[in-house]
Amino acid sequence: MTYRLPPAVGEALTNAWLVGPATVGMLVLIFGPVLAVAVLSFTDYQLGAQGFAWIGLENYTVLFTDPIGQRAVVNTLIYVAIVMPASMILALLVALGVHRVASWNATLAGVLRTAYFMPVAGTLVAMATVWQMLMHPNVGLFNQVLGLTGVPGQEWLSDRGIVLYSLAVIGIWETVGYNMVLFLAGLTAIPEHLYDAAEIDGVRPGWDRFWTVTWPLLGPTTLFVLVVTAARAFRVFETVATLTQGGPGFASDTLVYAMYREGFVYFKAGYASAVTMVFFVFVLTLTLVQFGVLERRVHYR
Amino acid sequence: MSSGRIELKDVYRRYGATTALNGISLRIAEGSFTTLLGPSGCGKSTTLRIIAGLEPQSAGQVLIDGRDVAGLRAAERNVAMVFQSYALYPHMTVRQNINLPLAMRNMNVWQRLPLMDRLLASARDLAAAHRTKVREIASLLDIETLLDRKPSQLSGGQKQRAAVARALVRDPVAFLLDEPLSNLDVKLRLQMRGELVDLHQRTGRTFVYVTHDQAEAMSMSDQIAVMMDGSIVQSGTPRAIYERPATREIAAFVGDHPLNLVEVPARSRELPEPFTSFAFDTRLTNDTVVIGLRPEVLVPADDGLLAGRVARIEYLGSEAVATVVLAGDRTIRAVLPTHSVLRQPGDEIRFNFDSDHAHLFDGSTGARLKARLVPRSPLRATATGPVS
Numbered sequence: 001m002t003y004r005l006p007p008a009v010g011e012a013l014t015n016a017w018l019v020g021p022a023t024v025g026m027l028v029l030i031f032g033p034v035l036a037v038a039v040l041s042f043t044d045y046q047l048g049a050q051g052f053a054w055i056g057l058e059n060y061t062v063l064f065t066d067p068i069g070q071r072a073v074v075n076t077l078i079y080v081a082i083v084m085p086a087s088m089i090l091a092l093l094v095a096l097g098v099h100r101v102a103s104w105n106a107t108l109a110g111v112l113r114t115a116y117f118m119p120v121a122g123t124l125v126a127m128a129t130v131w132q133m134l135m136h137p138n139v140g141l142f143n144q145v146l147g148l149t150g151v152p153g154q155e156w157l158s159d160r161g162i163v164l165y166s167l168a169v170i171g172i173w174e175t176v177g178y179n180m181v182l183f184l185a186g187l188t189a190i191p192e193h194l195y196d197a198a199e200i201d202g203v204r205p206g207w208d209r210f211w212t213v214t215w216p217l218l219g220p221t222t223l224f225v226l227v228v229t230a231a232r233a234f235r236v237f238e239t240v241a242t243l244t245q246g247g248p249g250f251a252s253d254t255l256v257y258a259m260y261r262e263g264f265v266y267f268k269a270g271y272a273s274a275v276t277m278v279f280f281v282f283v284l285t286l287t288l289v290q291f292g293v294l295e296r297r298v299h300y301r
Numbered sequence: 302m303s304s305g306r307i308e309l310k311d312v313y314r315r316y317g318a319t320t321a322l323n324g325i326s327l328r329i330a331e332g333s334f335t336t337l338l339g340p341s342g343c344g345k346s347t348t349l350r351i352i353a354g355l356e357p358q359s360a361g362q363v364l365i366d367g368r369d370v371a372g373l374r375a376a377e378r379n380v381a382m383v384f385q386s387y388a389l390y391p392h393m394t395v396r397q398n399i400n401l402p403l404a405m406r407n408m409n410v411w412q413r414l415p416l417m418d419r420l421l422a423s424a425r426d427l428a429a430a431h432r433t434k435v436r437e438i439a440s441l442l443d444i445e446t447l448l449d450r451k452p453s454q455l456s457g458g459q460k461q462r463a464a465v466a467r468a469l470v471r472d473p474v475a476f477l478l479d480e481p482l483s484n485l486d487v488k489l490r491l492q493m494r495g496e497l498v499d500l501h502q503r504t505g506r507t508f509v510y511v512t513h514d515q516a517e518a519m520s521m522s523d524q525i526a527v528m529m530d531g532s533i534v535q536s537g538t539p540r541a542i543y544e545r546p547a548t549r550e551i552a553a554f555v556g557d558h559p560l561n562l563v564e565v566p567a568r569s570r571e572l573p574e575p576f577t578s579f580a581f582d583t584r585l586t587n588d589t590v591v592i593g594l595r596p597e598v599l600v601p602a603d604d605g606l607l608a609g610r611v612a613r614i615e616y617l618g619s620e621a622v623a624t625v626v627l628a629g630d631r632t633i634r635a636v637l638p639t640h641s642v643l644r645q646p647g648d649e650i651r652f653n654f655d656s657d658h659a660h661l662f663d664g665s666t667g668a669r670l671k672a673r674l675v676p677r678s679p680l681r682a683t684a685t686g687p688v689s
Binding site: 191193194196197198199200201202203204207208212213216217219 | 350353354355374375376380381382384385386388389390391392393401402405406410467471
């Protein structure tokens, strides 16, 4: 006679078996490293060194008082402040356009969608090379076109006052496609009969209709896009690494690039960990605020 | 004050190569309850959307109170519509949903901005008038307590009422209802059917109702337009459609019980089994004739002219449906009363029927024939013998 477990115990074991592996994976691969980084950020540990000393908050003090550290923090915030709204508004406009095109020519809409999504699918490092060509001071397309109109060309990637905005433009270009696809999915999910009802109720096409039906019903999509875009913008790295290396004179230095430089070029693991923690707190706070504030105002069906 | 007389003149609707509406002409009298009835895909919803102005017609005219409404937006036609899915705005409360048509009609962009009802005197007065109107309509439909809820917090019936309230609030000349009851359960559907009829009587407005449910159409309408394959195949009162269906398809579509159709040769006035006791009252030129007999017109009678044997009995409480094999091996269904002795399978059974209730259709075209089926013995004409 075989022994049977009580149903409650059996169920608990099944649950543990189903949830367990993923939970262990998360603990070992995410929460563990975060904890380790948090601990390291209070030390002067250098990669490969035999020992380390506790230095308390000194890494953080340096990051926020040292001009170079400050630069990275401020640059990142400026970059996010430009890329986040610009890429969202542009993506929404493009999505509205493509959605409308889709109603009379599905093929053209498909082509447009693919074209806008291309930057997302492509390797950004390779794309960055193309941008480098476009922004080249002498032979680049930007200055060529400006030259035709008589406007003096700019040193897009080596002028300290311009370089961050040049990177932001690439960031927007890179993000619009992804956000557009998300908005497009959101637009497609809005039931057609609501537009019919709006038409009957006297809601005029254009602004009225957008404001009464489209925008409110896009709420959940917009929230998601906001969170994803913020996280992506904060993570800006590839363009900095390939095009400017944070230069000239740290004018385009950002948090993640600083983290890479301090940790993997100068091997200052302690300081890099502090940068990582700051980055982590920024993204976490932003995400929590977005969910906290917006989720109450966003309607979920 | 416009009255809500609607007229369709030879309306066509084509999508590329396919024709959805094939020359629809229909007069809808002021204050009538007209139903567009038909199977799915027959074009009834398209017709309604064209009346509403949600879709343009490819050809033909739509007249509302004698005026061609081509080019007028839905709101300018001042018709209201209730959708099958209710189409309530999910992010707005019931109050805001009902208020929207008023705000859209009476307020400009600035007055509609949030808080303007506190800042702008004109917006304040309008908003107050709208609030009163919304409360009035809500009490009419008994949803006052639900005004501050979101649609997702309402049951199907409550959503339906909110949708009707939103349609009603603008005081439109006509109500267009697109299968408004088909998402409700059976009990609620019956209740809402009654409420819609009450509403129609109370408002006295024109109702144009689209449904595929013949029972809804029969029970609610003054006028039914039966649509098939993009055309109106018959229009008239429910009674006319039930009693004088113009084609075999209409006869089969209308009625609670599936119609019995028996095809017989029509070369002579005599009929084969099981109709040997009957004859056509005139000589027919058709090859074959289809006799349509509703299960509910067959009356069991000991001296009945139609004889057969019960094969199966389905007991339904208020009535029973018998499947009967007639002489000549034809199977028909008949509705039997359950207040007397119930028949058993294997029992002999005889039926009589009023010859007005036997519909004759052409075997190939399905069109109704003027000829009638009459008993061969004149003594038994239109006999409805005692119930056994």
